[in-house]
Amino acid sequence: NAGVTQTPKFQVLKTGQSMTLQCAQDMNHEYMSWYRQDPGMGLRLIHYSVGAGITDQGEVPNGYNVSRSTTEDFPLRLLSAAPSQTSVYFCASSYSRSRSGSYNEQFFGPGTRLTVL
């Protein structure tokens, strides 16, 4: 299993540009999520999905869109990049969000380091 994969690893954008961060998992996980990590802020949830066709907002959703057309893929779209979106973005997945125990353990991708000029 490749686990959770993310592309690209690094990206530089100009203010106003749009782009899509890709995330895929091959573990048949129901739950997928996107976080951003800023220095001293820990991990903040942007959007999440509990299954194909179902998405919901997290703590910091503004400026981002997601879709979940398949179980495997969960892309994150930046509609009009702003310097405040400079961050490291992590995709994570787990078996389920509706059950306790090990189903809730999240596996992370390697991250995408985004700079918006």
Next chain:
Amino acid sequence: GQQLNQSPQSMFIQEGEDVSMNCTSSSIFNTWLWYKQDPGEGPVLLIALYKAGELTSNGRLTAQFGITRKDSFLNISASIPSDVGIYFCAGSDSNYQLIWGAGTKLIIKP
């Protein structure tokens, strides 16, 4: 909203020293998870705790789920250079949402 306080923010330690960090919550959690993030990588799960009072070890790492279900600690014994990184705690609430601590950065003194 729920808050999870993780302390300390950072630690400077000598190789061979024991390390202790903890997380406290304003509300009850059903699960506590401890992750480690190496520089340039995503967080990796170290230890998962599912019951109040549970004490679990993973090599030199030991973590406990507090009796009140509002806190957890992680201890690392006899630290080595590869222990450097950021350690995160995360708690799962009754809605199974994961709440994250801000992280503890571990630095080995030269």
